[in-house]
Amino acid sequence: TQLLEQSPQFLSIQEGENLTVYCNSSSVFSSLQWYRQEPGEGPVLLVTVVTGGEVKKLKRLTFQFGDARKDSSLHITAAQPGDTGLYLCAANTGNQFYFGTGTSLTVIP
Amino acid sequence: NAGVTQTPKFRVLKTGQSMTLLCAQDMNHEYMYWYRQDPGMGLRLIHYSVGEGTTAKGEVPDGYNVSRLKKQNFLLGLESAAPSQTSVYFCASSYLGGQRETQYFGPGTRLLVL
Numbered sequence: 001t002q003l004l005e006q007s008p009q010f011l012s013i014q015e016g017e018n019l020t021v022y023c024n025s026s027s028v029f030s031s032l033q034w035y036r037q038e039p040g041e042g043p044v045l046l047v048t049v050v051t052g053g054e055v056k057k058l059k060r061l062t063f064q065f066g067d068a069r070k071d072s073s074l075h076i077t078a079a080q081p082g083d084t085g086l087y088l089c090a091a092n093t094g095n096q097f098y099f100g101t102g103t104s105l106t107v108i109p
Numbered sequence: 110n111a112g113v114t115q116t117p118k119f120r121v122l123k124t125g126q127s128m129t130l131l132c133a134q135d136m137n138h139e140y141m142y143w144y145r146q147d148p149g150m151g152l153r154l155i156h157y158s159v160g161e162g163t164t165a166k167g168e169v170p171d172g173y174n175v176s177r178l179k180k181q182n183f184l185l186g187l188e189s190a191a192p193s194q195t196s197v198y199f200c201a202s203s204y205l206g207g208q209r210e211t212q213y214f215g216p217g218t219r220l221l222v223l
Binding site for chain 2: 002004009029030042048050094096099102
């Protein structure tokens, strides 16, 4: 059983389109992180959200932490081919991090 | 700074063989982690260390052992490899533990067990 479920698992869109990916859990977390992983490389941290309802923006990427701190979403505006990659959410429970199943995004030029 | 490096980058083993994966970090981080990544499963924590000389089990520790004799190095051992251990292995480090810490990942080691 996965602690964090991400949807969709795969997403293929045209350049310029908008998209949203989701990270859901039945557990409450004090914070949640989003990472992006490009083929052949390790994940790289994009953002950490810590307050219920918090919204953070990173250029065309908008991250939101759910009010109940059980879920999070990542919205990309006007997607570009450079956004292609695997997006992972992660939650910390003490000393351990649990990662979601990932959303593989392909942006077609 | 090289960040987090992993050796080797790719390895093929036969069932029953042993090997050690080496992770090194030059950021003076206290915490180090070993993950495996399988299709559709995300990253799963194998073992981690909160400082030199300490190790602890993660989510999927069976079949693996680790050692942290030096602060900058974290070794992952497979004593008797099995096909189920075919995966991509990532090492990561962070300055401390905790919910706001950034983990820095290495480039991964691709392991195929035949």
